[in-house]
Amino acid sequence: MPFTPTTYRPYDFANRRHIGPSPEEMAEMFKVVGVDSLDQLIDETVPKSIRQADPLEFGKPLSERELIWHMRQVAKKNDVFSTMIGQGYYGTTTPPAIQRNILENPAWYTAYTPYQPEISQGRLEALLNYQTMVSDLTGLPVANASLLDEATAAAEAMAMAQRMSKSKSMSFFVDENCHPQNIEVMKTRAEPLGIEVIVGAPDDLDATAVFGAIFQYPGTYGHVRDFTAEMDALHENKALGIVIADPMALLLLKEPGAMGADIAVGNTQRFGVPMGAGGPHAAYMACRDQLKRSMPGRIVGVSIDSHGDKAYRLSLQTREQHIRREKATSNVCTAQALLAVMASFYAVFHGPEGLKAIAQRIHRKTVRLAKGLEAAGFSVQPDVYFDTITVDVGPMQGLIIEAAAARKINVRKVGDTKIGLSVDETTRSAVIEKVWAAFGITRQDDPDDIEYRIPEANARESDYLTHPIFHLNRAETEMMRYMRRLADRDLALDRAMIPLGSCTMKLNAAVEMMPITWHEFSNIHPYAPAEQLAGYAQVVEELSEILCQATGYDAMSMQPNSGAQGEYAGLLTIAAYHKANGDAHRNICLIPVSAHGTNPASAQMCGMKVVVVKSAENGDVDVEDFRAKAEAAGDNLAACMITYPSTHGVFEETVREVCEITHQYGGQVYLDGANLNAMVGLSKPGEIGSDVSHLNLHKTFAIPHGGGGPGMGPIGVKAHLEPYLPGNPLGGDIAGPVSAAPNGSASILLISYAYCLAMGGAGLTQATKVAILNANYIAKRLEGAYDVLFKGGKGRVAHECILDTRPYADSAHVSVDDIAKRLMDSGFHAPTMSWPVAGTLMIEPTESETKAELDRFITAMLSIRDEIAAIEKGDMDPVNNPLKNAPHTVNDLVAEWDRPYSREQACFPPGSFRVDKYWPPIGRVDNVHGDRNLICTCPPLEDYAEAAE
Template structure:
């Protein structure tokens, strides 16, 4: 042992062995349970030979953790972080350290999933209800959702919502010329495929046009603040819906959009403590009047009651979601920015109304001092009323002043050839003011300037109180805040407690080393519109990641712009539509979508103006080739695309996938492949090898960006060379060189590279795993799924398998026969699993009455065996119901989950005992997770809608 070669010792220390759960002995044991001798034998049975890659992934060998971090550090050092006073919706911030350490850097928060199982998600749901209350208070509207992707896409969602609810017959939408340019860019892309006409102009001109809606910016891109009450009233008189893009920090001082009559308010919460991150991730907010609540995009947290009558939080109005309503959904949004929304909401909890007012007043005071100094020196201000931003006429000195500012360490906004813009923020200081005065030749002492009390118009000042709920007024010491955060965390089940076996969600390990760079200032503090020469490290890292993704997918082109999987779907379909247009085939407007495709696909197709035609599946869960051929032939002249998920969402590698793609290509269509299940492909096959033309990549699934309780995510797209000229560009910061083929193509997100700061996570994962590690991860993911399928199939029938009886990286258990025999359904099993300390699998998707399980490669055999033990005992409990030992309506499954309140009830009059309720297996006693509420009444919550904070008596308290 002491004489082992150094190379052997280094291999044993590879990151791969810490990422992948089962060791060699466990792999051998699991294979034996399958009756197999090797992983190769399993791959031959699970993965059709006709799709297999002939060579290993063309990626380098695994890089040791410390070396990978050193390489990333070297790239970070190439970024030059200057004081960016560019504004345009992005500002310097301070994230309170108590929130940084205990939320952003805490896997108890960042490894949780979307709160579909609300009974074990009450902590993050309470944090999200705080966020919604904060947005409601500041916007002056009655309802807010649980965050969207970014301000620009939120504005696009407002435009489409306005068309849904407006009584106007118009197809035109008015856009304030003062709206941020990146938002205008995204609106143009979105409007085209909805068939909307955009009218741009000064806000005062809005009422002159027959439009179904309007978007106004407050304060606008130049910093101008104006009372919009009259403008909004004029629009309302013509049945137009008015959306106001605004700034939460400015709204601490300014009259709210609701008070001015707006129907929708939206914007970014970035300046509530979220790092710049070269553009993201940041949570967008979205608030509306109560009458429009059923048309709101994204998720909404509402208050209901549990089985004991106790108030409990859960996602409300879920029937609006794309997985249910498909192409008729209000939006295709799936992953949002929940972790970032929670950070911003907790920022408000920490500072409270007085703290926020102090921050906002200080920002405005600095802007007022700057304005006074510039005027004293003879400069003309182009912004009359302002909160934090001013445009200054600089004449023929504009270029030289802009360059001199850069040399001094400041990035200013180039407004025009004759003007510069300056935006102040939370991090701005008196030293910054002095430096700016030196730059502009202002001799005045900032403290001696005679300035007005405010640069804001009196009729635009807020007079109503904000953030009156106790949660925003009682956590003023770090000790109290720390304990509040801990109480919330304790109410959530995340990956730091046990496996989350959600099918099609890939809840795998996010290693600590992958998260470290998020806190490095070189990555955290860079403005998205800083000069490119200041972001050389970012560009190197992103180019390296894009190179890895090209090798993995087999495609030659990558766009990193889409900042969610759903936006990746949309972007991929936009490329296909642009491609057909360039060929003079604008009539191609039909999209074929199999029933086995991912749930967001139909909604994404509808957003691109495509008619969805559903393709049937056969009894084995495969695409029905005859039905595909028939419909592809029927719509031959109009066929734009096929959207396919591979392996299918039914958990099967379809042998005929190449034939399917060829059938679409013969009719002139393009093949879009959903990346939800890419974790089953790495090292075995690739989207390009299968015959696809474009795919999106869920970096928050396959490549380890954590789910964060419902986001952030990233959904870059990989595409064939003939589609490359149609990738999204960006109006402010082009995504390539001056001769780039995609020049001028409209953006799909607010920043050129989506959410760049979290790309460091995927870069670290791929670098540390190497090609061999990624291939091993996929093989073990397939092993883990087949192990669970084999162990549990005698108790819960596996709905679909491949030709040789194997599944891919996930499997579907059919609960319908069990329900028919016992009355116990998939929801009852899901809730009972909480008593065993597990998150439920995916419930009733993609097939109603089923459970879809995906264990991932990160779970060890011990954890899989605990899950098998839990479901085995649950099957025994179901047998008790079937045999009449327990009543059909009063048993541990129908009563699940059980809380501490149940156990301490003075009277226990149930047909099962307390131990059976809460300690059904020995290991549960050792590692008990207590749900904080009993089963939630979903129907009650949707009938008695309430969207703000919990009542003070029910919220987590001191």
């Protein structure tokens, strides 16, 4: 048989691995959509007025083999030392069972935020375990499901104290022993809110002059002190007390709740989550019960389902930013769910005895280190410490730092004469001996009596982690099965399409995920010397160049570690620019009514006044209303915030006009990057008039959602804004920092970097085009069964479409909730519900979904429409029907059946798999019951036993 050449390229990652529909399937889709080619569809969808002139090009795309080799070369440029820098980041050991079964498991890392609790029970239980762990360790009754990092958690606590304190002061006391990055981020947050930050020694606290105070525990230089007296003084003056507490130290030290603290915050990084040059890590917050309704972030609560059985759900603030808009108490949109899950499993894996043993070993090793230094005549402070000591070495400081570095150990430079040393779980005896050697100490013997340096007055007396979940049989078989049971309760991207509008739940390829767990990337401190971070520097530099080329901006800051943080950083950059130009009075921000809820929340956090702009009937920004409000703002116009393509899934023709009006009145244009998945390679925000955007790397650039985090929201700016980008978290720059680490959650930048290298410019452009194709294919196939609310001038949608389900509330008493829950029976996560228009569904299929999966979803949606029609005709009971009773569980299937429809119709609707059927573990959750009876720690063990059976 003669050789026949083929156009198939087996290593073409973009077209054979990432992009779902094959060329043959796309040809079939063209016929349905009514075009001859992908380019014709794009020409009918994306206005020529915003199209970029040149193709996106930045080098040949790499095969998976080539990509792994390249990433190995980059990794080698990092030089991993034993770290004793401390300062909030510590070496830790991730149990292999957690690394393999959680961090590297797509069942956990591809899940979405658990807004649909019926298909999120696994990660909700894991997050409830996390909350219970935090509540126990801090001694405070209510904890949230995590925040972004310790510094931003401290800033959130400061703002929370200002809202809840009955003091009329606008001054806030910050312990000078807080980690420097915590102090700097609090200063950044305080300024636009009009809060005066007073940094000083705890002994100098004037409780009569502040609304609150915050203390680091242990202090950044190792000090351990009891803050009970300070808490009493604050309470006497109607002020609130906050403690930033290290959870590892709380295993041995008196807890914040026992001191009378109102709020505790901190970072659970050292509970099995690698440093990763800064993140991602799960920060925590806990508080007194009276403050719980003001707590930012997500709170998992316990409710009941339609059968009266226990069910977990997100409680209280779940949609605060969308409901309260600029009156929201925080712009925190999500959490660090995947990392919180890891930390919670670390606690389950070790249990209280194991955790305490780890903490005791850390402390004993610190005492051993200190006694060796003291025996050699060095002055070691403080007297009471947990894992950190400070040594006064006078003029020898530089020599000792160099000697330690020569032995591949990083120590901390403190002032001009001192050295800080922090011990962690990974510190070996050999490292301690090398530190002694760097100090010029030659010794063979250990100090004789390694006593504890924690006096009884500072020691913890209360129990913790008493719930049976932390006392499971710790055989790895049992742990592995528990992790699997929880994962099986959830519906993640590894099982089905998650067609959420604006959330871009696309493929997170395994080859992109692999490097984050490599030693050279994961075990490095964010404040290690720059020469040790050369690999990360290359990633940041090259990824920034790619993103600048894709967006038309001139500079990037990788510091914001979530989309909401990116919004905030972008507006701070604009505010700093105005201030530098003598326009500090500019404080009005124009925001369309359809904008993401975090937009107005971010604006108010920057001290801006939100003015809402109307939408036209077709969903576009009402340009005349925008013009009128810009004119009314005049010299006070600071910015506008727009989303492009628009939130309703259309490329608006007037976007350049909106930008021009803003600039005419001296404002700056912030373009929300949530929908960039419809623009990359086709249109550049920086070329259509925008001055700054945040980019959701966890959406467009393939970082996984992780069940509600991690995320990264770097900002791109035009050249005139570059000097005002977020500054160094250790201070000294024009602008203040917004996150704890220089490059935010640096380790997950590797994912976006790898994604871009594997796709290449042409691949990224093709991904954008296919995302638009997939959305138009769904819109066309569902046309007639559902009304597609918004379309462009030529009848096309962008990367997402909005289906109007409001008519069925009247015709059949079927709500958008009913449709969402019924989709679960077919094995799908619901699209975005009731946003930006109440009673609608926003669908975004992304480019990585195959035609087969799109068709399965369409089949499910058409079947639901048929069931609605049956109710409308009177052929189906209006109350007792598959939509109202959805989702259907295995218990429903085997229970006595008295419903006017069959088990077959209930549990195996069109679109569902039979062999690989996903079974929702619970019936519909009662949200009202959950909010009225808030329980946010683990319920009794018998509930777990019942679930296991």
